Amino acid sequence: xxxxxxxxxxxxxxxxxxxxxxxxxxxxxxxxxxxxxxxxxxxxxxxxxxxxxxxxxxxxxxxxxxxxxxxxxxxxxxxxxxxxxxxxxxxxxxxxxxxxxxxxxxxxxxxxxxxxxxxxxxxxxxxxxxxxxxxxxxxxxxxxxxxxxxxxxxxxxxxxxxxxxxxxxxxxxxxxxxxxxxxxxxxxxxxxxxxxxxxxxxxxxxxxxxxxxxxxxxxxxxxxxxxxxxxxxxxxxxxxxxxxxxxxxxxxxxxxxxxxxxxxxxxxxxxxxxxxxxxxxxxxxxxxxxxxxxxxxxxxxxxxxxxxxxxxxxxxxxxxxxxxxxxxxxxxxxxxxxxxxxxxxxxxxxxxxxxxxxxxxxxxxxxxxxxxxxxxxxxxxxxxxxxxxxxxxxxxxxxxxxxxxxxxxxxxxxxxxxxxxxxxxxxxxxxxxxxxxxxxxxxxxxxxxxxxxxxxxxxxxxxxxxxxx
Amino acid sequence: xxxxxxxxxxxxxxxxxxxxxxxxxxxxxxxxxxxxxxxxxxxxxxxxxxxxxxxxxxxxxxxxxxxxxxxxxxxxxxxxxxxxxxxxxxxxxxxxxxxxxxxxxxxxxxxxxxxxxxxxxxxxxxxxxxxxxxxxxxxxxxxxxxxxxxxxxxxxxxxxxxxxxxxxxxxxxxxxxxxxxxxxxxxxxxxxxxxxxxxxxxxxxxxxxxxxxxxxxxxxxxxxxxxxxxxxxxxxxxxxxxxxxxxxxxxxxxxxxxxxxxxxxxxxxxxxxxxxxxxxxxxxxxxxxxxxxxxxxxxxxxxxxxxxxxxxxxxxxxxxxxxxxxxxxxxxxxxxxxxxxxxxxxxxxxxxxxxxxxxxxxxxxxxxxxxxxxxxxxxxxxxxxxxxxxxxxxxxxxxxxxxxxxxxxxxxxxxxxxxxxxxxxxxxxxxxxxxxxxxxxxxxxxxxxxxxxxxxxxxxxxxxxxxxx
Numbered sequence: 009x010x011x012x013x014x015x016x017x018x019x020x021x022x023x024x025x026x027x028x029x030x031x032x033x034x035x036x037x038x039x040x041x042x043x044x045x046x047x048x049x050x051x052x053x054x055x056x057x058x059x060x061x062x063x064x065x066x067x068x069x070x071x072x073x074x075x076x077x078x079x080x081x082x083x084x085x086x087x088x089x090x091x092x093x094x095x096x097x098x099x100x101x102x103x104x105x106x107x108x109x110x111x112x113x114x115x116x117x118x119x120x121x122x123x124x125x126x127x128x129x130x131x132x133x134x135x136x137x138x139x140x141x142x143x144x145x146x147x148x149x150x151x152x153x154x155x156x157x158x159x160x161x162x163x164x165x166x167x168x169x170x171x172x173x174x175x176x177x178x179x180x181x182x183x184x185x186x187x188x189x190x191x192x193x194x195x196x197x198x199x200x201x202x203x204x205x206x207x208x209x210x211x212x213x214x215x216x217x218x219x220x221x222x223x224x225x226x227x228x229x230x231x232x233x234x235x236x237x238x239x240x241x242x243x244x245x246x247x248x249x250x251x252x253x254x255x256x257x258x259x260x261x262x263x264x265x266x267x268x269x270x271x272x273x274x275x276x277x278x279x280x281x282x283x284x285x286x287x288x289x290x291x292x293x294x295x296x297x298x299x300x301x302x303x304x305x306x307x308x309x310x311x312x313x314x315x316x317x318x319x320x321x322x323x324x325x326x327x328x329x330x331x332x333x334x335x336x337x338x339x340x341x342x343x344x345x346x347x348x349x350x351x352x353x354x355x356x357x358x359x360x361x362x363x364x365x366x367x368x369x370x371x372x373x374x375x376x377x378x379x380x381x382x383x384x385x386x387x388x389x390x391x392x393x394x395x396x397x398x399x400x401x402x403x404x405x406x407x408x409x410x411x412x413x414x415x416x417x418x419x420x421x422x423x424x425x426x427x428x429x430x431x432x433x434x435x436x437x438x439x440x441x442x443x444x445x446x447x448x449x450x451x452x453x454x455x456x457x458x459x460x461x462x463x464x465x466x467x468x469x470x471x472x473x474x475x476x477x
Numbered sequence: 478x479x480x481x482x483x484x485x486x487x488x489x490x491x492x493x494x495x496x497x498x499x500x501x502x503x504x505x506x507x508x509x510x511x512x513x514x515x516x517x518x519x520x521x522x523x524x525x526x527x528x529x530x531x532x533x534x535x536x537x538x539x540x541x542x543x544x545x546x547x548x549x550x551x552x553x554x555x556x557x558x559x560x561x562x563x564x565x566x567x568x569x570x571x572x573x574x575x576x577x578x579x580x581x582x583x584x585x586x587x588x589x590x591x592x593x594x595x596x597x598x599x600x601x602x603x604x605x606x607x608x609x610x611x612x613x614x615x616x617x618x619x620x621x622x623x624x625x626x627x628x629x630x631x632x633x634x635x636x637x638x639x640x641x642x643x644x645x646x647x648x649x650x651x652x653x654x655x656x657x658x659x660x661x662x663x664x665x666x667x668x669x670x671x672x673x674x675x676x677x678x679x680x681x682x683x684x685x686x687x688x689x690x691x692x693x694x695x696x697x698x699x700x701x702x703x704x705x706x707x708x709x710x711x712x713x714x715x716x717x718x719x720x721x722x723x724x725x726x727x728x729x730x731x732x733x734x735x736x737x738x739x740x741x742x743x744x745x746x747x748x749x750x751x752x753x754x755x756x757x758x759x760x761x762x763x764x765x766x767x768x769x770x771x772x773x774x775x776x777x778x779x780x781x782x783x784x785x786x787x788x789x790x791x792x793x794x795x796x797x798x799x800x801x802x803x804x805x806x807x808x809x810x811x812x813x814x815x816x817x818x819x820x821x822x823x824x825x826x827x828x829x830x831x832x833x834x835x836x837x838x839x840x841x842x843x844x845x846x847x848x849x850x851x852x853x854x855x856x857x858x859x860x861x862x863x864x865x866x867x868x869x870x871x872x873x874x875x876x877x878x879x880x881x882x883x884x885x886x887x888x889x890x891x892x893x894x895x896x897x898x899x900x901x902x903x904x905x906x907x908x909x910x911x912x913x914x915x916x917x918x919x920x921x922x923x924x925x926x927x928x929x930x931x932x933x934x935x936x937x938x939x940x941x942x943x944x945x946x
Contacts, residue, residue: 223911
């Protein structure tokens, strides 16, 4: 089954591949790093660039202010009575701190083979591009869209989505839609599409340990006082038990067990431990709660990661210093049944108890995000599955993801509608890592899938309201 | 008692104070950071500048190549039959990684009140300046020196002194002298001079923990594998016992007990815990082996400090990453009875045992240095005590220092002579810390003391050979 509108649009997109890649390179070249004051101007520039592009393809688009980073909103409302599809994406990107670890500079996008390399290439500029180009193809070839479309592209997903979350809370009616379409997740495997039906939530924190007022000479004072960096290591080391569980009392309270049959489905359809470890940069061994598979540990179960430590001298050469302060960036991932605010209270209560009296400790919250879970049997998810099957020639797998898209839960609440997470990144595409890349054949199939999804949605007259958690 | 030569020299130095400070500012402005490839050219430039200055004041000076950083050597040999004083100092400086923590930029020296601020102001450019200016004052006013002088100023003290140590091992005869004079240590207190008779040795290491081949998204993979940064924290946390002792088997074997009466002398003359903690940037509490005072813990006892940790994202904003690798810089301080090579073997054996099989660990040695101890009753130390008493108007205290001057032990071996450690930094002058400074009235008294020491040494005909450990 294929809608008549799809044919010319699919052909248009196929003919324009070189242009589509060139455009994406320009998009990736803008270093719109989330949450870094040094890149705030780049974030604004990126929003303006994207809004202008949406206007060029025929949407009514503008950059809206929020309490955080600017929001790019693009509308096409020419199909009254038809469903409205909210297309969500984010134009902000992770930092690229270690340019030496990149084969080519992170903000000088480069095509090698059939991959486009650059920070944000797949997370999320390349993935959102699939939908922008699908909309363009339909508008250019048929002069209209099979559904109403509301594009919502935010600029701080990687820093907690505060601005968009605020806007969704304050005026959910502005975002009214029958389904949200989001591509910001991995596929099952190269060539094997996936629809993610569960995301972990997040709680991002900083733990600061302070000792002396200033850095000290570690020769002159070493042994006399508690080194704040050592004390921080001691605290971090005590956040996990020997069993790999997070050692914060109460943290696992309320965690939902898997649905009936879910573990069997995940074991059958998801990666085995060996495959997951291979995808995880050939990690030398699995680690964590041994009663759960690696796939389950990083999707069904909460986790706590230390993402960075600062304090003291980390550069070349020696620096015989006892640092006055040391900071650890921690992020927890939360699963259904865990409320970020409650977990935050548990962490804020527990960490000071771990801190000895020889130092001062402060816990700062950066952001929290709720976990999300959709019913894989929901009609919108099934429609997406058919579109992916037709585009990729193979049926998609329903996946749980360990990642977080802070806004997904909020979209479900605000819209009262399901969110379709149509992943277009391969597991090895380096989201958040050096040499991040977009696999271009996957991008092109993603455009096909998006065209097919929009056409199929245009034909499903009955509203699809009512996401099942 | 004051030698006739001293009077005009003391007056000359007094009249030239403004010039002396201006010269020191030019010296401090050169960012001769030790061991950092990015500053190698600055180190060479600083050596050339210093050699030229020594030539200007009348020494036969040149820059000598070593296996490491260049050595500045200046000679005056016009007093046959008189003792030779080797003046040691170092023109390299610690890094200044956090310029925001400085009141004025670290390499733009600035005088505020009676202090000169800048990286290296007291460690060691300002302190060695006292002796250079004493030599100048004597040469300019009397046309000669009361002793033969050999200035040896190295460029990598803060990175282990490899080049000078090599040169001392290969051709000790080139450094023949009856006593070495070194100012690279703190005084007892402001206005209260000190002679350091014991230094700790050092062992500087890096511990690297590696896991996956590349950084991973901590959402997608958090919980599945052992985070190298977490594993590193777990290793660091296990390097000390709850009793504050270093938990490396065998580490305390052979540690010399204090000499008879030494603990009583240290308790009487040295800082009490409260004073030491106040000097230590108002550290909130003491920490470590409770059976030793804070002063003893950081002088008589070994210590292990973590000086910095890298891995993951330490900058602004979030970075939800599991780093592929994490590195800790560690430095041990060693006391008499501990051999750096033996301790290195203990550490290299122990740390891999702490590492779980879920990660790979590598220990790299940066450098080692022997501890040193002199007999406070040695005639050279007593002569220095008299010079300091006359210059400061108060008798100096004999101190143990927790710091390391790698070359002191090697000088004692090569020369078979004592090393006089005449400290001219106040405890709060920020050696290795932001807002490092030289107290100018102390610098001027240091010049006085150096003039008096050289004159007194010229009068002590009998050689002073034979350092007592």
